[in-house]
Amino acid sequence: HQSTNDTYPTALRVAAIWELQRLEREVTSLFEEFQRQEKAMGHVVKVGRTQLQDAVLTTLGREMSAYADAFARDRWRIYKCVERLRVINLGGTAIGTGLGAPRAFIFSATEHLRQLTGLGLARAENLVEATQNADVFVEVSGILKALAVNLLKVSSDLRLM
Numbered sequence: 001h002q003s004t005n006d007t008y009p010t011a012l013r014v015a016a017i018w019e020l021q022r023l024e025r026e027v028t029s030l031f032e033e034f035q036r037q038e039k040a041m042g043h044v045v046k047v048g049r050t051q052l053q054d055a056v057l058t059t060l061g062r063e064m065s066a067y068a069d070a071f072a073r074d075r076w077r078i079y080k081c082v083e084r085l086r087v088i089n090l091g092g093t094a095i096g097t098g099l100g101a102p103r104a105f106i107f108s109a110t111e112h113l114r115q116l117t118g119l120g121l122a123r124a125e126n127l128v129e130a131t132q133n134a135d136v137f138v139e140v141s142g143i144l145k146a147l148a149v150n151l152l153k154v155s156s157d158l159r160l161m
Helices: 004-040 060-085 103-117 127-132 135-160
Strands: 045-050 053-059
Touching: 004 060, 004 103, 004 127, 004 135, 045 060, 053 060, 060 135
Parallel strands: none
Antiparallel strands: 045 053
């Protein structure tokens, strides 16, 4: 009753959810550590820099706060993307119409996968749309790029301190 047009994207979504949830935990650890450092270094005055030039006075706490906020945004982006990945087209068969699959299967397939994976998966309301479009994976790529930029920026800043 299945087609690769619904099973492959569903498997990819499940794998992406698992990996993004793991990544979200790591980003949360970074966020929490920078929050701790913000409190610990709030009183340490330093010269702020712009374009690698000395600028005005600031504190290490303010800089740590900025890093924490960047990782908070990354964490939020990951969370919201995982929400969208939870919507699957399993049961839609070849083009999303469910043609060739018993109606009971179309409705039970998502529930069985939900139980098997422990993930809060939901059947797409419009299986044709869900089968035709994979833009959520472009979104995954974008949030990973945004996180990479933030990691590079923070690591460069820390190196220059």
